[in-house]
Amino acid sequence: MKVRNILVxxxxxxxxxxASAQAxxxxxxxxxxxxxxxxxxxxxxxxxxxxxxxxxxxxVIAGNNLVRTIEVRLAVDNVDYYVPFDLSEYDGKKVLFDxxxxxxxxxTGGIKDxxxxxxxxxxxxxxxxxxxxxxxxYHHAPEWGWMNDPNGMFYKDGVWHLYYQLNPYGSQWGxxxxxxxxxxxxxxxxNEGVALxxxxxxxxxxxxxxxxxxxxxxxxxxxxxxxxTSAAESQTQSMAYSTxxxxxxxxxxxxxxxxxxxxxxxxxxxxxxxxxxxxIMILAAGQExxxxxxxxxxxxxYESSFGKEYGSHAGVWECPDLFELPVEGTNEKKWVLVCNIxxxxxxxxxxxxxxxxxxxxxxxTCDTKPExxxxxxxxxxxxxxxxxxNAPDGRRVMxxxxxxxxxxxxxxxxxxxxxxxxxxxxxLFRDKGVDYVGSRPVAEMTAMRGDAVVSKKATLGRLSVKxxxxxxxxxxxxxLAMAPQDGATVKMMLSNQKGEYVTIVYDGxxxxxxxxxxxxxxxxxxxxxxxxxxxxxxxxxxxxxxFVDKSSVEVFGNDxxxxxxxxxxxxxPYNTLTINSDKKTTVSSLKVYPxxxx
Ligand code: FRU
Numbered sequence: 001m002k003v004r005n006i007l008v009x010x011x012x013x014x015x016x017x018x019a020s021a022q023a024x025x026x027x028x029x030x031x032x033x034x035x036x037x038x039x040x041x042x043x044x045x046x047x048x049x050x051x052x053x054x055x056x057x058x059x060v061i062a063g064n065n066l067v068r069t070i071e072v073r074l075a076v077d078n079v080d081y082y083v084p085f086d087l088s089e090y091d092g093k094k095v096l097f098d099x100x101x102x103x104x105x106x107x108t109g110g111i112k113d114x115x116x117x118x119x120x121x122x123x124x125x126x127x128x129x130x131x132x133x134x135x136x137x138y139h140h141a142p143e144w145g146w147m148n149d150p151n152g153m154f155y156k157d158g159v160w161h162l163y164y165q166l167n168p169y170g171s172q173w174g175x176x177x178x179x180x181x182x183x184x185x186x187x188x189x190x191n192e193g194v195a196l197x198x199x200x201x202x203x204x205x206x207x208x209x210x211x212x213x214x215x216x217x218x219x220x221x222x223x224x225x226x227x228x229t230s231a232a233e234s235q236t237q238s239m240a241y242s243t244x245x246x247x248x249x250x251x252x253x254x255x256x257x258x259x260x261x262x263x264x265x266x267x268x269x270x271x272x273x274x275x276x277x278x279x280i281m282i283l284a285a286g287q288e289x290x291x292x293x294x295x296x297x298x299x300x301x302y303e304s305s306f307g308k309e310y311g312s313h314a315g316v317w318e319c320p321d322l323f324e325l326p327v328e329g330t331n332e333k334k335w336v337l338v339c340n341i342x343x344x345x346x347x348x349x350x351x352x353x354x355x356x357x358x359x360x361x362x363x364x365t366c367d368t369k370p371e372x373x374x375x376x377x378x379x380x381x382x383x384x385x386x387x388x389x390n391a392p393d394g395r396r397v398m399x400x401x402x403x404x405x406x407x408x409x410x411x412x413x414x415x416x417x418x419x420x421x422x423x424x425x426x427x428l429f430r431d432k433g434v435d436y437v438g439s440r441p442v443a444e445m446t447a448m449r450g451d452a453v454v455s456k457k458a459t460l461g462r463l464s465v466k467x468x469x470x471x472x473x474x475x476x477x478x479x480l481a482m483a484p485q486d487g488a489t490v491k492m493m494l495s496n497q498k499g500e501y502v503t504i505v506y507d508g509x510x511x512x513x514x515x516x517x518x519x520x521x522x523x524x525x526x527x528x529x530x531x532x533x534x535x536x537x538x539x540x541x542x543x544x545x546x547f548v549d550k551s552s553v554e555v556f557g558n559d560x561x562x563x564x565x566x567x568x569x570x571x572x573p574y575n576t577l578t579i580n581s582d583k584k585t586t587v588s589s590l591k592v593y594p595x596x597x598x
Pocket of ligand 1: 148149165176205206229266267318319384
């Protein structure tokens with residue numbers, strides 16, 4: 001085949017991204033194959049993406065060696081957004097992309113006219129579109145690209161480390177790596193870049209990290225040891241360690257450390273079991289959880305399995321966790337086994353179920369009948385919840401991915417997709433002899449409060465608070481204390497001037513709290529998105545905290561006994577609150593605080 005070389009001048013949109021107009025040097029090798037030689041001197045090449053384009057397989061070749069393979073939906077006829085590819089680590093080497101475009105382009109005239117060749121551009125800084133209407137104000141979200149599960153979370157020396165499933169090269173799932181963010185307060189996060197990229201064993205699926213205080217693995221005192229699933233044709237467990245507090249990782253040379261002949265075999269969660277002095281790993285294997293033990297974090301012994309016939313089995317079990325908590329109001333402690341499940345959640349798709357019981361360092365024993373199913377959050381958008389290792393002051397802090405596999409790839413954001421729910425301190429409470437997990441927004445959230453813009457007391461009838469914000473930011477907390485009469489139904493509505501609204505209803509007869517987002521805004525992207533979710537309240541509803549951000553509402557009833565996390569996509573922020581009750585209900589305090597990122 002005759003090789004044609006073209007140089008395409010960059011004109012379109014280059015200035016808006018602060019990118020330099022340089023030429024792309026493309027050589028077409030067939031109707032579906034080309035090479036692009038990278039220009040020298042810039043840190044990033046910005047790759048134009050079209051969400052519904054075919055995937056292109058890109059081999060990154062530096063100094064004649066294959067150094068990466070990535071998949072990018074390079075734009076065919078229009079550019080939805082750009083993703084940066086960092087060229088700096090190949091400094092001094094000639095870099096080229098060997099690109100194969102999937103699909104039938106070869107039959108339909110080839111790839112030469114695809115706009116991506118013209119629109120690739122070079123830059124030294126990546127600009128984030130902070131103006132995206134659904135980009136959260138105070139929730140953790142990737143600056144660009146796709147995010148799912150939180151991973152490898154640990155606390156050390158005053159810093160909370162959060163890793164997460166990341167596609168740096170598009171806003172849909174793929175190229176799964178671990179992104180890394182840090183925070184001193186669980187609210188304001190700093191992007192630390194990508195910590196783990198796919199290697200010869202596959203993509204880097206979910207997992208956990210521990211702080212190895214006693215150097216049991218021999219990587220050094222206080223080394224951070226991360227466990228993850230290597231996902232390629234099969235799923236195996238791998239480890240990596242960091243001696244610079246989680247910034248950079250070295251892969252363990254003996255990977256994979258655990259293998260099995262099971263297709264869904266993933267998401268290792270490791271913790272120190274103080275009572276036996278061993279490390280424990282809990283791992284999802286199909287529809288059960290497997291427990292392993294180790295003295296040195298490298299060699300693992302199978303101990304037991306949990307799950308057969310327990311709880312919901314309507315989907316695959318994923319992202320486990322296992323920890324002990326005191327039962328508030330008693331002198332007892334219980335173990336909580338967290339089992340995220342997809343599909344099979346109470347309102348369809350993904351959700352977080354859990355079991356309470358005992359754990360002796362070898363075996364988890366559930367304290368309820370097999371048919372009992374408990375959910376940590378009764379919204380539609382709370383998944384892959386796991387906890388931090390080494391949290392201070394006996395805290396058990398969890399973060400969940402705020403989406404649902406039913407529509408996560410379709411939600412109407414552009415340069416990024418998905419945020420995490422606000423961090424929560426979990427605790428156990430006992431109701432009618434049964435133990436449940438409650439979730440409180442971390443106390444650090446309170447420091448985000450600006451001065452209350454609404455402060456009222458009322459006896460309902462009807463209370464309507466219009467225009468909650470002079471300058472609507474769409475990021476606020478409603479804090480409410482009330483005393484409903486027995487059997488009262490209290491209805492709260494958050495609405496905007498476009499006629500969009502969500503309702504939160506307390507039904508005193510049923511003892512439930514529900515959230516209805518069917519009229520909440522854009523729902524066109526998935527017929528599975530409109531929903532009413534319902535949570536048991538465990539007692540009369542006396543307090544409610546509602547966290548609203550640009551595209552989410554998180555409801556915490558009765559100090560975290562009834563929790564619902566739901567996404568919403570309103571055309572403009574809800575700025576009106578209406579509350580009414582069919583029986584006498586005293587609102588002793590209603591406060592609305594703007595939440596301001598420090
Ligand atoms: C859960 C999950 C995990 C897996 C990861 C892949 O959302 O399916 O089980 O490790 O996502 O991104």
